Amino acid sequence: MTSQLDLILEFFKANANKDISHPEAVDWLTNEWQKRTGKVFRDPDRGIRTLHQKGYLIKVAKGIYRFEPNFKLRDDLEDFTPDLKKKILDRDEHKCVICGVGQKDGVELHVDHIKPKELGGKATFENGQTLCAKHNFLKKNLKQTETGKKMFIQMLETAKAENETFLVKFIEEILSVYEKHNMNGHIRWKK
Template sequence: MKNNGSQLNLIMEFFKANPKRDIKHPEVVDWVVKEWQERTGKVFRDPDRGIRSLHQKGYLQKIAKGVYRYDPDFVHLRKDLEDFSPALKKQILERDGYKCVICGMGKKEGVELHIDHIKPKDLGGKASLENGQTLCSRHNFLKKNLKQTETGKKMFIQMLESAKDSGESELVAFLEEVLSIYEKHNINGHIVWKK
């Protein structure tokens, strides 16, 4: 196993030491981050992904949002989960121009890129060129954790156009202020608001 494999082993070590107990996410993360630092001198960058991966593979049960349990009597390993091969990852990156398909940012802008299953692998998504896409870490996080990649900017732009057409000056002022907050924080920057 590579580095990630030993990180997964560390997460499993924690759960095996605490079997048949519903454990909240922060307790696991705090322990594995500290333990990884002590053992390797390195930072455990994404324990959340490791926990999700172990759940997807059938090692952990998800009890509620952010609550997992290891029960050795109920481990159901899934053999149908497919990861992208290094060659396929390269093909997807090349096809997508080494940029996030949502915001268009890439390594030139200092953005970390991920190869994402369009249809998640735990829902039967295959590791294929057609089911792969390049996402920046930010949009990958939004997709995985919030089940969406945008936060309503298009809706506010459309509402603003309607308010202008209807002569609703107070609503126009409100919506312009909302959209300026999107701009200030570069949220959904790939959606252009023509002022």
């Protein structure tokens, strides 16, 4: 039986050297998976991203991918071994290092490369961290500093609403460091 990743690759190979948008791929994949298996293809987007991260697909632009038959597959991307994943999860107490939720809260956890493997990050204990699915998704779709700034802005709004003056002052100091170093200026916060 064909796996979901195999089906995605089949689709992109059939459309080689063509820029394919997510909606076009997702529509075909969900329909074809339903025809072949009688089941629902729950997250084709994740499968497409996985194949890109593994070097099978080229990301042309946001939400647009291409398969090129002559493209050299990256063999330098390292994944964490199951043993190393366990050690990282144990070190991080099976909780997301950003929000603190974990499996006991019914949340799916991921072992994530701090420095992304696409940017040369190695699968080492020091370069691993535990993230909940939500924060792993945010990190993959936003630069880490952008994710951090957005989370601090969200925390600031909550702290203001709950009249937590000490926390408001602390978060504003952090956000002023972003400004001082001209980091992520496109993300605005209300002073």
